[in-house]
Amino acid sequence: xxxxxxxxxxxxxxxxxxxxxxxxxxxxxxxxxxxxxxxxxxxxxxxxxxxxxxxxxxxxxxxxxxxxxxxxxxxxxxxxxxxxxxxxxxxxxxxxxxxxxxxxxxxxxxxxxxxxxxxxxxxxxxxxxxxxxxxxxxxxxxxxxxxxxxxxxxxxxxxxxxxxxxxxxxxxxxxxxxxxxxxxxxxxxxxxxxxxxxxxxxxxxxxxxxxxxxxxxxxxxxxxxxxxxxxxxxxxxxxxxxxxxxxxxxxxxxxxxxxxxxxxxxxxxxxxxxxxxxxxxxxxxxxxxxxxxxxxxxxxxxxxxxxxxxxxxxxxxxxxxxxxxxxxxxxx
Amino acid sequence: xxxxxxxxxxxxxxxxxxxxxxxxxxxxxxxxxxxxxxxxxxxxxxxxxxxxxxxxxxxxxxxxxxxxxxxxxxxxxxxxxxxxxxxxxxxxxxxxxxxxxxxxxxxxxxxxxxxxxxxxxxxxxxxxxxxxxxxxxxxxxxxxxxxxxxxxxxxxxxxxxxxxxxxxxxxxxxxxxxxxxxxxxxxxxxxxxxxxxxxxxxxxxxxxxxxxxxxxxxxxxxxxxxxxxxxxxxxxxxxxxxxxxxxxxxxxxxxxxxxxxxxxxxxxxxxxxxxxxxxxxxxxxxxxxxxxxxxxxxxxxxxxxxxxxxxxxxxxxxxxxxxxxxxxxxxx
Numbered sequence: 311x312x313x314x315x316x317x318x319x320x321x322x323x324x325x326x327x328x329x330x331x332x333x334x335x336x337x338x339x340x341x342x343x344x345x346x347x348x349x350x351x352x353x354x355x356x357x358x359x360x361x362x363x364x365x366x367x368x369x370x371x372x373x374x375x376x377x378x379x380x381x382x383x384x385x386x387x388x389x390x391x392x393x394x395x396x397x398x399x400x401x402x403x404x405x406x407x408x409x410x411x412x413x414x415x416x417x418x419x420x421x422x423x424x425x426x427x428x429x430x431x432x433x434x435x436x437x438x439x440x441x442x443x444x445x446x447x448x449x450x451x452x453x454x455x456x457x458x459x460x461x462x463x464x465x466x467x468x469x470x471x472x473x474x475x476x477x478x479x480x481x482x483x484x485x486x487x488x489x490x491x492x493x494x495x496x497x498x499x500x501x502x503x504x505x506x507x508x509x510x511x512x513x514x515x516x517x518x519x520x521x522x523x524x525x526x527x528x529x530x531x532x533x534x535x536x537x538x539x540x541x542x543x544x545x546x547x548x549x550x551x552x553x554x555x556x557x558x559x560x561x562x563x564x565x566x567x568x569x570x571x572x573x574x575x576x577x578x579x580x581x582x583x584x585x586x587x588x589x590x591x592x593x594x595x596x597x598x599x600x601x602x603x604x605x606x607x608x609x610x611x612x613x614x615x616x617x618x619x620x621x622x623x624x625x626x627x628x629x630x631x632x633x634x635x636x637x638x639x640x641x642x
Numbered sequence: 643x644x645x646x647x648x649x650x651x652x653x654x655x656x657x658x659x660x661x662x663x664x665x666x667x668x669x670x671x672x673x674x675x676x677x678x679x680x681x682x683x684x685x686x687x688x689x690x691x692x693x694x695x696x697x698x699x700x701x702x703x704x705x706x707x708x709x710x711x712x713x714x715x716x717x718x719x720x721x722x723x724x725x726x727x728x729x730x731x732x733x734x735x736x737x738x739x740x741x742x743x744x745x746x747x748x749x750x751x752x753x754x755x756x757x758x759x760x761x762x763x764x765x766x767x768x769x770x771x772x773x774x775x776x777x778x779x780x781x782x783x784x785x786x787x788x789x790x791x792x793x794x795x796x797x798x799x800x801x802x803x804x805x806x807x808x809x810x811x812x813x814x815x816x817x818x819x820x821x822x823x824x825x826x827x828x829x830x831x832x833x834x835x836x837x838x839x840x841x842x843x844x845x846x847x848x849x850x851x852x853x854x855x856x857x858x859x860x861x862x863x864x865x866x867x868x869x870x871x872x873x874x875x876x877x878x879x880x881x882x883x884x885x886x887x888x889x890x891x892x893x894x895x896x897x898x899x900x901x902x903x904x905x906x907x908x909x910x911x912x913x914x915x916x917x918x919x920x921x922x923x924x925x926x927x928x929x930x931x932x933x934x935x936x937x938x939x940x941x942x943x944x945x946x947x948x949x950x951x952x953x954x955x956x957x958x959x960x961x962x963x964x965x966x967x968x969x970x971x972x973x974x
Contacts, residue, residue, distance in 0.1 A: 332681055337785050337878075338718035338863060339685035341778070344676040349664055352759060353671035354727040354773060358766040386670035395686040397771040427684060428773075434690040435767035439729040441686060441760075446673070453669050531670060546669075
């Protein structure tokens with residue numbers, strides 16, 4: 311599908327010049343220079359139509375999200391993004407679709423100074439695989455393995471919006487409408503729009519990951535769902551976690567649109583939020599929270615790590631809450 | 643599809659330990675150390691069922707080939723392979739298929755000391771995307787852009803076997819049989835087996851690419867077809883090429899199985915050979931050819947670069963040969 315010129319199109323629209331790209335797209339491989347003293351952080355994620363985004367998602371949103379979920383993985387390591395490769399499988403030639411996909415990808419790439427250094431376009435069922443590359447100085451990378459009993463558990467931003475957006479979308483589809491009127495009291499860009507934006511155009515917490523470098527004891531991004539992802543920290547660190555359900559940060563839009571049971575389900579097991587969940591000792595907490603708030607994305611303390619294993623969620627009375635059906639809600 | 647444990651399975655079967663992998667699979671990203679003085683070479687390629695391999699290809703062959711085509715890109719840059727990420731999209735759970743895929747991938751990964759450092763498994767139409775990473779010292783990488791008029795044109799190994807294997811396979815399918823009896827005078831592992839092996843389990847010329855470092859003036863791997871790929875060198879270098887059709891290296895198996903017209907078509911436009919096509923000044927030629935022969939894969943001089951543009955192929959009388967239909971023969 312050379313006629314697509316997809317990779318060239320995205321490269322042109324990204325137009326991120328980096329001195330560390332010695333040879334970019336156009337040869338058999340890119341040649342790249344990793345700065346001295348830095349480790350290379352590498353992650354790869356595939357998005358499949360009907361699984362990771364709905365079949366009717368806009369090309370622009372798919373382009374954005376395919377990069378965003380990969381940037382979120384770097385953020386969780388405290389790494390700064392540098393380069394991406396992009397493999398796109400498409401059912402057929404559609405110049406408008408490709409242009410909009412490129413716009414969505416490039417918009418986020420520019421924000422983070424990410425250069426596209428390689429790509430492949432093939433014909434088949436729609437899916438996108440991005441491999442992202444970033445830098446983190448030796449010795450300060452964040453992993454899932456360092457949490458200790460007594461550490462606080464924190465989460466950036468708010469939880470549950472993406473899952474709520476998915477529900478909003480499902481309700482709209484059931485009603486045979488893809489464009490809902492605004493809720494009472496909200497404008498056209500109001501609550502439902504915010505929730506859908508959080509679903510379709512997540513914000514990777516790259517700057518926040520860098521702030522956490524060498525300070526958080528463990529970190530992960532919330533992609534599968536808060537409880538599942540915090541569970542990964544528990545397993546890797548050999549400790550447990552106690553979470554206060556009422557402490558989980560919720561957006562005003564989520565609070566306005568759904569009752570407490572739905573909200574808790576979205577926050578605990580909804581996934582797709584791409585916030586950072588991290589642990590830190592109390593001695594560092596106030597400084598960390600201040601720095602995060604200054605970065606434009608505050609973090610909230612939601613519980614603490616304890617001896618043991620697994621994640622326990624408690625209500626305001628201190629009683630364990632049964633978890634809603636765990637796992638990620640697929641589109642398909 | 644966490645139940646697949648595909649990535650874990652391949653990682654176990656690869657079991658390539660590298661000191662430069664500071665943190666491997668299991669966190670949000672791998673952490674990797676590029677040696678001082680080396681550039682990182684990165685390339686990505688997707689294989690789609692029905693396009694890049696037949697729907698009835700064995701899982702083992704698909705695993706092998708998905709890594710081989712990427713290693714071939716590194717070879718064309720003169721880079722040494724180090725790390726790979728692997729994204730596999732599968733229609734459903736099939737433990738046997740996954741195990742065989744892992745065996746094929748791991749067999750080639752072990753040969754080249756490639757550590758699997760990241761992966762993703764998703765559900766959908768079968769496709770595989772590998773991103774390969776390797777090292778090449780600053781200043782000696784091979785590109786497509788350095789060929790000069792007067793340079794000789796060379797190719798490693800033999801050309802046309804993969805396209806011939808594809809034809810053998812098509813003939814077998816037309817006859818309703820997927821397993822052909824050996825040709826007269828060949829054993830079970832004879833001519834047809836060799837041609838099919840070259841199609842399904844190509845050998846990336848990694849050691850030969852390293853030998854060419856800083857010596858070949860331009861290099862590319864033969865994936866789309868010899869004329870098309872040499873054409874990329876012509877375009878990037880701003881010169882033309884004159885090729886002697888009778889000089890193109892052919893395997894005994896190809897010579898035995900097909901007449902001259904089919905053979906030339908396979909050699910010139912067949913593609914999928916994954917040999918290296920390179921250019922070098924005459925002053926370096928004998929030393930280069932000796933070193934390549936010692937590596938176990940000899941190279942053959944097939945023509946020379948000239949002022950002008952494009953690839954001209956001539957027969958033994960010096961008359962220009964019309965090219966067979968250009969482009970790569972898809973399975974689908």
